[in-house]
Amino acid sequence: MTQSIELNINGARSVVTADPGTPLIYVLRNDLKLKGTRFGCGAGVCGCCTVLLDGRGIQSCNTPVSAAQGREITTIEGLGGKAGTHPLQQAFVDEQAGQCGYCLTGVVMGAAALLGRNPSPTEAEIRSELDIHLCRCGAYDRILRAIRRASEMISKRGE
Ligand code: FES
Ligand code: FES
Incomplete structure (x- = not known):
């Protein structure tokens, strides 16, 4: 009902x-x-x-x-808040992390959850968070690079 x-x-x-x-x-x-x-x-x-x-x-x-x-x-529409673009979104563009792009909304949101509670995750922590995310194009290396780049951007911003 x-x-x-x-x-x-x-x-x-x-x-x-x-x-x-x-x-x-x-x-x-x-x-x-x-x-x-x-x-x-x-x-x-x-x-x-x-x-x-x-x-x-x-x-x-x-x-x-x-x-x-x-x-x-x-x-994903609200992730950037008032700034408009979240560091993850910028980093994914900078690293050209997507291929077809279909998985990317979910990947970016999963990464946002991780960076929200831990802005400087280890490689193992990033991989563990992304466990559930399937990328049919196999763009995992570029995705990992983009998340590391976003983490660096967030850390610098906090300095
Ligand atoms: S569509 Fe929700 S986990 Fe696959
Ligand atoms: S970029 Fe195509 S499914 Fe991930």
């Missing part, structure tokens, strides 16, 4: 009418037209659909919209 659900997305309040069990990604893409979040496996195993929920990376394909109610949702 549908009901009114209040969401806080990218710093703004939105109210949608949806079944509480609807996967969050459908609400983001179909109701709110936030098309940056990508649908891949639909089963929580490819990382394509990752968004931030209270700063933590979650898979929006297997998270019911009701679980996001009253919490802070960040999608």
Whole structure:
């Protein structure tokens, strides 16, 4: 049964009418037209659909919209905040990290969760965070370079 659900997305309040069990990604893409979040496996195993929920990376394909109610949702559209471009987005461009680009929204959001809690992660920590993210193009080396570059940018900014 549908009901009114209040969401806080990218710093703004939105109210949608949806079944509480609807996967969050459908609400983001179909109701709110936030098309940056990508649908891949639909089963929580490819990382394509990752968004931030209270700063933590979650898979929006297997998270019911009701679980996001009253919490802070960040999608790729809001990642840069007022600055517009997040260091990760800049670093991915600088390193030309993508090939087809399909996985990149999820990868960037997963990396944002990591850098949010640990701005200077080790190589092992980056690899561990990215475990869930499948890149069908195999652009992993460039993705790793871009995340390291973003980490350096964030560290310099903090100096
Ligand atoms: S589409 Fe959500 S993890 Fe693959
Ligand atoms: S760049 Fe194509 S799937 Fe990752």
